[in-house]
Amino acid sequence: MTAITRADVAHLARLARLDIAPDELDHYASQLDVILQSVARVSEVAADDIPPTSHPIPMVNVYRDDVAVPGLDRASVAAMAPAWEDDRFRVPRILDEEQP
Amino acid sequence: MNAGMEADLTRQSAAVLAGAIAAGDVSAEEVAQAHLDRITAVDERVHAFLEVTADAALESARSVDRRRAAGDRLGPLAGVPIAVKDVLTMKGVPTTCGSRVLEGWRPPYDSTVVERLRAADMVILGKTNMDEFAMGSSTEHSAYGPSHNPWDLERIPGGSGGGSAAAIASFEAPLAIGTDTGGSIRQPAAVTGTVGVKPTYGGVSRYGLVALASSLDQAGPCARSVLDTALLHAAIAGHDPRDSTSIDAPVPDVVAAAQRADVRGLRVGLVRELGGEGYQAGVSQRFAEAVELLEALGAEVVEVSCPHFEYALGAYYLILPSEASSNLARFDGMRYGLRVGDDGSRSVEEVMSLTRDAGFGAEVKRRIMIGTYALSSGYYDAYYGQAQKVRTLITRDFAAAFEQADVLISPTAPTTAFKIGEKVDDPIAMYLNDIATIPVNLAGNAAMSLPIGLAPEDGLPVGLQIMAPPMADDRLYLVGGAIEAALSDRWGHLLIEEVPSL
Numbered sequence: 001m002t003a004i005t006r007a008d009v010a011h012l013a014r015l016a017r018l019d020i021a022p023d024e025l026d027h028y029a030s031q032l033d034v035i036l037q038s039v040a041r042v043s044e045v046a047a048d049d050i051p052p053t054s055h056p057i058p059m060v061n062v063y064r065d066d067v068a069v070p071g072l073d074r075a076s077v078a079a080m081a082p083a084w085e086d087d088r089f090r091v092p093r094i095l096d097e098e099q100p
Numbered sequence: 101m102n103a104g105m106e107a108d109l110t111r112q113s114a115a116v117l118a119g120a121i122a123a124g125d126v127s128a129e130e131v132a133q134a135h136l137d138r139i140t141a142v143d144e145r146v147h148a149f150l151e152v153t154a155d156a157a158l159e160s161a162r163s164v165d166r167r168r169a170a171g172d173r174l175g176p177l178a179g180v181p182i183a184v185k186d187v188l189t190m191k192g193v194p195t196t197c198g199s200r201v202l203e204g205w206r207p208p209y210d211s212t213v214v215e216r217l218r219a220a221d222m223v224i225l226g227k228t229n230m231d232e233f234a235m236g237s238s239t240e241h242s243a244y245g246p247s248h249n250p251w252d253l254e255r256i257p258g259g260s261g262g263g264s265a266a267a268i269a270s271f272e273a274p275l276a277i278g279t280d281t282g283g284s285i286r287q288p289a290a291v292t293g294t295v296g297v298k299p300t301y302g303g304v305s306r307y308g309l310v311a312l313a314s315s316l317d318q319a320g321p322c323a324r325s326v327l328d329t330a331l332l333h334a335a336i337a338g339h340d341p342r343d344s345t346s347i348d349a350p351v352p353d354v355v356a357a358a359q360r361a362d363v364r365g366l367r368v369g370l371v372r373e374l375g376g377e378g379y380q381a382g383v384s385q386r387f388a389e390a391v392e393l394l395e396a397l398g399a400e401v402v403e404v405s406c407p408h409f410e411y412a413l414g415a416y417y418l419i420l421p422s423e424a425s426s427n428l429a430r431f432d433g434m435r436y437g438l439r440v441g442d443d444g445s446r447s448v449e450e451v452m453s454l455t456r457d458a459g460f461g462a463e464v465k466r467r468i469m470i471g472t473y474a475l476s477s478g479y480y481d482a483y484y485g486q487a488q489k490v491r492t493l494i495t496r497d498f499a500a501a502f503e504q505a506d507v508l509i510s511p512t513a514p515t516t517a518f519k520i521g522e523k524v525d526d527p528i529a530m531y532l533n534d535i536a537t538i539p540v541n542l543a544g545n546a547a548m549s550l551p552i553g554l555a556p557e558d559g560l561p562v563g564l565q566i567m568a569p570p571m572a573d574d575r576l577y578l579v580g581g582a583i584e585a586a587l588s589d590r591w592g593h594l595l596i597e598e599v600p601s602l
Contacts (some may be wrong), residue, residue, distance in 0.1 A: 042418065082442070
């Protein structure tokens, strides 16, 4: 498996929306590399014909009665919002003038 | 107070406290006050709690006393104090998950576990410390500083649920709720000389449990004795329609099993792959003695092999970060929690990235990036896809082992409690603490850790792990109860009685 570079960490951080400082990239690169080398051992197992498990206790078609119940209390949700305006969550602008 | 009660209420078991409150020998308020006083006296050094809800605790204790006086029928643990890991929501009470990103957040709803504690008339003392979003084995990854092990305050109390384990081991609470994604109930129990159970996946509702890895997370009981653990298990378990992974079947009778405490004729499987090299000498010694004890108690011990367990750590540290990177995407600084850098000119993407960088600690960032990598196109099959197949093989190993044995056993953790700071910046060394506990989470089984003595070389507690098939949680209590009774007979008390006074 390929070694994780500083540029790889910067790319992963951007995908994961983590504004990691440039001077931390090398430290993370070496740690992520060690972790990935260690977990890559799973590839030693011959498992081509083995079905994957996504959930430990298999369950399908879990239904519950379609009964209306009260949602969360609006005022207590608003009170916890970082910014609230005109009865809505206020968020920063969503469009960039130029895409990086 | 009845003369038969030991003066110090904080040293009593939950079962004894519940009986004394029910008999009117002591009031729930006195019991709550005694534990709050104990927290005031020792928590500056132990740091088990992130939030103590003293007023609410006393109010609910008085309510129990009033209703008892009025002749109301109350639950079997009515009036007994409990601490709750800070990863479960509690309406109006700060729930941080050990993270800056949720600092000051007061959830607008109760988790099902908290709802059931309230319905059982239990008295919630507060919220306990944990590794940030349950990522860790020491509480050192808590943004609010580590908890300390009551056996030696310079050592870790385990993690992620180190706060809950430290709270019960320091007699701040007789009971606590933990959550176990890769060992976060069992490993803290092992290193603090207490008992903890990870129920079968789906046995306890995850509604209101802030998700780390949804296919692995499971809440469960922590206590100082097997019977207390069973009483709490019974109080919180059972089907919840608000969690679609909750098992819609009767809860095994764990309390009756703890009381029966009998291993005669039971087949106990020794897992060859969980032991030997990498395990501290004193851990291996106490474990070998526990095996002899089980035989002396009438169990039939057989050796079993689970050949794919050696790949469990790798599979876990791919599956968990993958699920975590997805689950933690919800912390975007838009609807709740921290928001950083919203100066009116920055875009939502910039604010989100600044918020997440400021709000998450190093371990959380590592795991989010590993998960992002493992789920990336081009790597998905080699990493996440392969890990899911290994998960199937581990489940099959368990199924084969349970053909030969009713329960499986191993040491809970490879070492006793290590020093704070020893492994904090070495992820692999930290991950290895969970090597024996992780297979159970991958397969969804039930498992218990209970104390089996102190390691001769350092005088610190050693835990025995008992593993049962899914929905056979009662077997844990059957075996745990028998071992605890035999060891208490030999020692004249529970191991926790030997903890240094703080």
